[in-house]
Amino acid sequence: MRKPSLIRQTAVRLGAITLTKSIGLLGRVVLTRMIGAEGIGLFQMAYAYFGFVLMLITNGFPTVLAIYTAGKKKMAWRWFIRLSLWILSGGIIAFILTLTFAEEISHVLGNTNSYYFLRALAPALVIVPLLALFRGYLQGLEKYEAIAFSEIAEQFVRVTVMLALCIFLLPQGDMFAGGISMLGTSLGGITAFLILLVLYTRNSASSTYKETMPVPSKGEMSWFVRSSIAICLTRLLIPLSDMADALIIPARLQQAGYSSNEATAMFGVLTGMALLIAYMPTLATAALSHTMTMKLVSAWKEQQYNLFQNLSLKTVRFAWSWGIISTLFLSVYAEELAFFLFHSTEAGRLIKSLSLIPFIVGVREITTSILWAKEQKKITFAATAIGIFFAICCHYFLIPLPYMQLYGAVAGILLMELIVLLSNICALGSLLCKKRIGKMIASALFIISVGIPLGFVIRACSLNLSPGTLGGVLGMLIYGGVLLLIHVWMNQRTSTSA
Structure with a gap:
């Protein structure tokens, strides 16, 4: 039974990723034609900053939670609740700091027009880390269909809102329209999180993992922290590299x-x-x-x-x-x-x-x-x-x-x-x-x-x-x-x- 399951799961993930990336590619092509090469350059600079801060917030926890859940499904729910509180706190702090210092950050990036892009992306720093953690938990449970559906919905909403806002605001300037259009990232993340929450709560098999469970041992907590730091340090390098490139x-x-x-x-x-x-x-x-x-x-x-x-x-x-x-x-x-x-x-x-x-x-x-x-x-x-x-x-x-x-x-x-x-x-x-x-x-x-x-x-x-x-x-x-x-x-x- 392993082979058919693997083929099916891989096909679902491949289909979902292909569809979401195709939607994203289409949106990027249309956006590029509307705001030009300079606008898409500012778009990339803002996303480089967003990816770097996002990795600092999540700290590798979604991947570690997925690995932990694959081996200990019943204990994983407690870890998901604990980590959600930590990540939500970090996201709120990052959101406030980005809004407050958006002008200073835009000067560091070398182009003051990035100010609009940074402010529009700031709300996503609250919802996207939680969404990544939820998907990590569901990945460990091998709920690939739910993850795939949420990814498609997120990308569709993100691109639709992004292009609609850009078209509506284009008369006020290319850079302003391109920047505000990035609010679509937050709305897409909220949509995906709500979809996952509904699908998860309707699954009676998954709800059994939320029954009263023993408290995680100190040894497990130590492993969790060490593994998350190791993965964070590895994965932080790529956003750090993108930030350095920008x-x-x-x-x-x-x-x-x-x-x-x-x-x-x-x-x-x-x-x-x-x-x-x-x-x-x-x-x-x-x-x-x-x-x-x-x-x-x-x-x-x-x-x-x-x-x-x-x-x-x-x-x-x-x-x-x-x-x-x-x-x-x-x-x-x-x-x-x-x-x-x-x-x-x-x-x-x-x-x-x-x-x-x-x-x-x-x-x-x-x-x-x-x-x-x-x-x-x-x-x-x-x-x-x-x-x-x-x-x-x-x-x-x-x-x-x-x-x-x-x-x-x-x-x-x-x-x-x-x-x-x-x-x-x-x-x-x-x-x-x-x-x-x-x-x-x-x-x-x-x-x-x-x-x-x-x-x-x-x-x-x-x-x-x-x-x-x-x-x-x-x-x-x-x-x-x-x-x-x-x-x-x-x-x-x-x-x-x-």
């Missing part, structure tokens, strides 16, 4: 000679257009990782090591297969996608430079889930910290150089993701070195992590010409051939090892 990239672009408005617009092209498209294919691996984490945790705790290894192998193989297909697609059709969605040829060139993202990030997400299921969280934390350090160095030193600018930022992003991936690969190789299947996984991942960048370099060096020329076609064939050979080799090796 501060450093526009500032260094101004150092290169661009005005504040031009730098903000270029930042919007990179983060609001190119990265949005480059990361879209990772929705599939994110959905699989979301459902697989609980399965891996249960298998590891129950000492079902063969099941753990088989599940790990299947997810890794899916990640690299999907990553290779997505990388090739973005490499070929990047400029067409950018022109169709944003009417921006500059975004197309950036997407092509970021075409390795689906593979690197997809495999990185899956390998991180495997390590976390084995409670090996320090490895990912250290690798992410090192990767962010090198990315910031690239942003700071490469962006002001002639002919680099945004490509310096692209180099930093790719380097950060690749460092984390290689660290995960090394960790999996050492943790599973006694198992032949583990050696095959580590060997295959190492080869592909080296081979795909090599193929990318071959393609880049072979084609300084457009894809329609003979040189462009030859370069694409070389690039595709490298990816295909690596893919066939890995599937053969892992199949024989299984």
